[in-house]
Amino acid sequence: MSFEPAEWPRRLRSQEWYGGVSRDNIYHRGWLKNQGYPHDLFDGRPVIGILNTWSELTPCNGHLRELAEKVKAGIWEAGGFPVEVPVFSASENTFRPTAMMYRNLAAMAVEETMRAQPIDGAVLLVGCDKTTPSLMMGAASTDIPSIVVTGGPMLNGWFRGERVGSGTALWQMSEDIKAGKMTQDEFLEAEQAMSRSSGTCNTMGTASTMASMAEALGMALSGNAAIPGVDARRRVMAQLTGRRIVQMVKDDLKPSDILTRDAFENAIRCNGAIGGSTNAVLHVLALAGRVGVDLSLSDWDRLGRDVPTILNLMPSGKYLMEEFFYAGGLPVVLRRLGEAGMLHKDALTVSGGRIWDEVSDAVNWNDDVILPVERALTASGGIAVLHGNLAPSGAVLKPSAASPELMRHRGRAVVFEDIDDYKARIADEDLDIDETCVMVLKNCGPRGYPGMSEVGNMGLPPKVLRRGITDMVRISDARMSGTAYGTVVLHTAPEAAVGGPLAVVRSGDMIELDVPGRRLHLDITETELQDRLKAWTRSEPPPASGYARLFHDHVEGAESGADFDFLKGCRGNEVPKDSH
Incomplete structure (x- = not known):
């Protein structure tokens, strides 16, 4: 039997493996045929990898195998050849010490999987927090045509x-x-x-935030973010995504065509409008680094500062993702941004068209869920980026989830050296603390935890809670869950573990927080601060070996996305040499 590749606009990557009659081609083709594939499937049609983060230990993604079948159906319908590929799945609720430590490992594994295997396009099947950014980061690094479809949120609890x-x-x-x-x-x-159905968190936590970021960036079909995981329309979205990726391969529509500066600015403003997670700052900065877009913490503050938070969703508001979908979903929010002059309308999406064409006719079916601007939860939403002698490289706070009366506050520091110190002392009735104090947690940043765990929203002391107090100012180099709330300063950089000023804060020091003024200040003299920093020494040695050592040696600070320093930029998808 001869092998004549089908007509296609260009030679596909997969043909390096399957397109010909050489010994190597027969080796690759013949082995795959043991799965029962007929010969004409290798005729030059695009091979689409369905990169599936399903795992029984990633419960938010536990239904993705079913969705993968719908993606396959769409790929077959459009003339593609689908292959399902399991990839690294970091579960937020099972991985220790924290899933964030493994985001970069997952991104690196996905990148090498895409480059080393015969795929022409990829469907990124994601859900739980770190799976969405890690797969997008890997796809951006290879620049193979890729499209996101998320598993969707759980039904209301x-x-x-x-x-x-x-x-x-x-x-x-x-x-x-x-x-x-x-x-x-x-x-x-x-x-x-x-947790009464399959899906991710039904609040505007990090999973729903990153699903929204994927849609706002143009990397997912319009309407993808909010459809509940068990809704039949989620399966329809999966099938349509399968159809679309085949055309994207034909058009050679790549992540680098979509992930432009304008796309990132759209995503930042969208995050402000939906009251999105502070974790989005880390993930979006890291993704921008993979495609070479110069994005910084200051961009988050500049672009998001005047964006009103109009989505009335927990933890900032009242409702949940199910109501968001019924109200019209993210297209309504993007339309509002466009009408306010806060959307780059010509930004390209995976649809092949402009983002404005996707959302300009969106209808709001519930204006108590998606609020009018005059009833916004927070007139100036977004992510507040703070600087000062306590955070020279920046720190972040989510105004829509904070207490207005604490946005300007001066208080006495109560310091916890690490999370174990906090757990050991927080319930002590003799702890010298009241609601006017500022709780400070050290050594929970990218290197300090390690991995930067979601412990920044420290629970308040029981003796304070019993007096009816529900919020206090909290400062750390940690993260917090996107589902959390409070006047919580996070991602303080440089982190304590590398000798940032946070490392030398002492109980009894006075700290000033001024969110409107974007200031975070340790009230000691500059001379005293420098003397403390000179005397500081790291107490814990670095890990001896393994991934933990790699992470420690190469992770960058929170201010630039906590990616690895050697993974910046797009390395492309050149086909590796064949060894057979």
């Missing part, structure tokens, strides 16, 4: 007639336990209500 937002309710109820407002049995009863 309900407990005793009230909405229960995944994550958000967990933080609230755990504080209520300490305050004596809720019993342990009631907490256990509420547990099942928090």
Whole structure:
């Protein structure tokens, strides 16, 4: 049987493996045929990798195998050859010490998987927090035509007639336990209500935020972000995505064509409008670094500062992702931004058209979910980026989730040297702390934890909670879950573990927080600060070996996205040499 590749606009990558009659071509083709594929599937049609982050230990992504079948159906319909490829899946709720430590490993593994295997395009099948940025980062590094489809959020949780937002309710109820407002049995009863269907967090946590970022960046089909995971329309979206990737390969529509400066500016403004997670700052900065777009923390502040938060969703507001979908989803928010002159309307998307063409006719079906600007949750939303002698390289705070009365505050520092110190002392009735104090947590940044865990939203001392106090100023070099809330300063950089000023804060020092003025100040003299920094020494040695050592030696600071220093820029998808 001769082999004559089908007509295509250009020679596809997969033909380096399958297109010909050489010994190497027969080796690659013949082995794959043991799966029962007929010969004409190798005739030059595009091979589409479905990069699936399904795992039984990533429960948010537990339904992605079903969605993958719908993606396959769409690829077959459009004339492509689908192959499902399992890839590294970092679960936020099972990985220790933190899933963030493995985002870069996942991105690196995905990049090498894409480059080393015979795929012409990729469907990035994602959900749980770190899977979305890690797969987009890997795709950006290879620049193979790629499209995102997410697993979607869980259905609303309900407990005793009230909405229960995944994550958000967990933080609230755990504080209520300490305050004596809720019993342990009631907490256990509420547990099942928090996660009653397949899907990711149903609040505007990091998973839903990153799904929204993918759509705002143009890397997912319009409307993808908000469809619940168990809704039939999520399966339709998966099938349509499968169809679309085949045409993207034909058009050679690549991540570098879509992930432009304008696209990133659209995403930053979108994040402000939806009250998105502070984790998006890290992931979007890292993604920009992969495509060579010069994006900085100052861009987050400049672009998001005047964006009103109009999405009334937990943790900033009242509703959950299910209502967001019914109200019209992200296209409505993007339309509002466009009408306000805050959207680059000509930005290209995976549809092949302009983002404005995708959203200009979007209809808001519930203006208590997607609010009019005059009723915005926060008139000046976005992510506030703070600087000062305590955060020379920056720190972030989410105004829509903070207490307005604490946005300007001066208080006495109560310092916890690390998370173990915090856990050991926070419930001590003799701890010298009240609601006017500023809680400071050290050594929880990229190198310090290691991996930068979501512990920045420190629970308040029980003795303060029992007095009805629900928020205090908290400062750390850690992250917090996108489902969390409070006046929490995060990502303080440089982090304590590398000798940043946070490392030398002492209990009793006075700290000034001025969010409108974008200032975070340790109230000691410059001479005293420099003397403390000179005397500082790192207490913990670096890991001896393994991935932890690689992470420690090469992770960059939170201010630039905490990616590895050797993974900046696009390395392309040149076909590796054949060894057979």
